[in-house]
Amino acid sequence: MKEITELNLPEDIKYSDSHEWAKVDAEIITIGIDDYAQDQLGEVVFVELPEVGAALSKGDQFGTVESVKAVSEIYTPVSGEVVEVNANLPDAPELVNNSPYDEGWIIKIKADDPSLLASELNDLKDKAAYIAMLKG
C-alpha cells in the first residue's frame, strides 16, 4: 500500500469522495478510478463497462472493478451520456493499475447541460481537498 505522500494525484483533474476522477475537455468528461483506489484494490482482473449511449445521472453506478481482493462499484461523478468506453480494458484490465489516468481511463461522458456540469464539477474535490479527505 502506498503512503498518501506516494500517491500520484494530478493537479488538472477533479476527485470524487468515492475515488473516481474526472477530467474535462470542453463538453467531454473522461472518468476513471484514481491512484488511491487502484492501490487499495490491488491488481485489477476485470472491469465491467456500461453500454455506449447509456444516460447517467451523477452518483449512478456505471460499472464494477474487480480485483483479486474485492469487487467495487464505480459511480459517475457527473451526469451525461456515455459516448465512449475504453475498449482495451476487457483484454488488459491491468491498465487501471499501471496507468490510472492515461491508458486506464474507463468511460467518456458527454454532458448536455453546461450549467449542471459546472455545478457538479464544483462539488468534486481538487487535489488538496482530496488529500485532506484521505488523511481524514
Place this chain on the structure above:
Amino acid sequence: MEDQNSCRGGFENCLNAQQTAASGLIFKEPFLWEKSRDGRCAMSIPMQDVEHSPLDPELVGDAPNLPQLSELDVVRHYTRLSQWNFGVDSGMYPLGSCTMKYNPKTNEVQASRLGFAGAHPLLDEDLCQGALELIYNLEQYLAEITGMDAVTLQPAAGAHGELAGMLTIHAYHAKQGHQRTKIIIPDTAHGTNPASATLCGYQSVNIHSGDNGILTPEAVAAVMDEETAGIMITNPNTLGLFEENIKEIAQIVHAKGGLVYGDGANLNAIMGIVKPGELGIDVIHLNLHKTFTTPHGGGGPGSGPIAVVKALEPFLPVPRVEKIPCSPNPNQSSKERGNNLNNDKNSYKYTLVYDRPDSMGRLLTFHGHFGILVRAYSYILSMGAKGLTDVSKLAVLNANYIKELLKQDFYLPYDRPCMHECVFTDKFQSDNGVTTLDMAKRIMDYGFHPPTVYFPLVVHGAIMIEPTETESKQTIDQFIHAFKSVAQEAKENPEILKSAPHLPKLSRLDEVSAARKPVLRG
C-alpha cells in the same frame, strides 16, 4: 528431527516444534484420461435377463469418451486427490462468516438409514409418513428457535433462502396492492443481499453503519419511505457485532409499511439466547450447513430454510406439510379408536398441501435437500434445547478469547465484545510490507485453514476469524500461538510470509493471472 529445521522453500526455521503441520508424502496424480488404458474396466455388466431389443439406429451415437480404468486406479485417484484437500475433519477452519463447524458423524448415520436414503421422492404420502413427519417437526423446531410462526425447508442454500425471503416480501407488497421499488441494505450486510433484492426488482439503497460498527436508527429513518419494501439486516452483522438498535430500526421500517428481512447466516451466535422473531424481524433465512452442522463448502448441498411471521405464511412455497387428524378407520372397534386417541401416530397424519393461492409456487424439486434436512434434525435432537444454547455461548466465548489474546499483535478496529467472530486488520504489519494475504497464506504452513480475508469490505485488510464452538481450548491455543508466530515473522522475516505457503502441495499461486487469463479447458 534435523529436517524439521528446514523446509522445501529453503527457509531456515520455517517449522518449529509447536507447529501442528509437517511436510509429508503427497502423491502427484494425473487426470483420469491420462491414466486410461484401452480395455481396462472396473465393473461387469450383469448378465442380460431380458430379450435383446436393439435401439432405433437414429438414437444411437458414438459412445462417450470415458476413461478406461481398473477399480484400484479409481480408488487411488480419488484417495490421492482427497489427500491434497483440507477440511474440518483435518484441522481448524476458522473462516469468518462461514461457520465451518464440525459435522457430527451421527448425522451421517441417520441420513443413511434406508427409510430415508432409499425413499423415492414421489412416494405416495401414505408411504412416506416418517419423512413428512421429519419435515413437519424440523419446521416446528426452527420456528421455535427463531421465534417465528412458519418455516419452509425448500430453499437449496443460503442465497436461495435470501431469494425466497425477498420473494415473500415482494409477494406481500403485491398483495397489499402497491409494489415498492427499493430496499435498504447496510454496509455490514452479507454481500449476496443486494443480488437477492435485485432479482426481485428492488433497487438497493446502501447505508453506512455508525463509527462503532453498529447501524443507527437515524441512518435508517433518513432513507425509509413508503416506496421502500424493507431492510435486509444481518444480525449479528458481518463485523461479528450484535445490532443492538434492531428493535428500534424494525419499528421505523414497520411504521412506513416495510418489512424486516433478517439474514440468519450468523445464527450460531444467538441460538437459544435471542429469538429473531422477538426483535421485529419478519422473515429470516437459516443456513443448515452453517449453524446446524450439515456439510458446508463442497461437502454436500446446502439448505437455506426461511422462517416467517404469521402474516407472511400464505406466500411460502408449496407444497406445505400439514399435520391433520386421521379420519376414524371404519374397521376399528370404538374401543380401539379410544385407545388410539392417546397415540399420536394413529390419530394424526401428515399431508402435502398445494392449495395456497397466494403462494410464490415451488422453489425446488421434491422436498428440498431432504438428506440435509435429516442431518439437521439429527443435530437438533442430539443437542436438545440446552445444548443448542450452549453452542452459541461457547461460539461467542471462543471468538472473544481469540480477540483478547491476539489484539496486542493485530489491530482490532472495533475493540468491544464481539459475537461469534472477530475482525482484525494488517495495520500493524503493513509497515513491513506484509499484507493480510501474506499472513493468510503463511498460516497454512502452521496447519490451519486461513481465516476470511478482505471481508467485510468496510474494514481495510480485514482478517475475520470464526473459531466456532466445536474447537477445543487446546486447538484454539495452538491457533493463537500460530498467529502470534506469524506476527513475529512479519517483523523479523517478512520474506518467509511473502512467498508462503511453503508446505502445501502447491505454493503461492498466481491468482492474478488465473483471474485475468483463465484457462477454462484442458
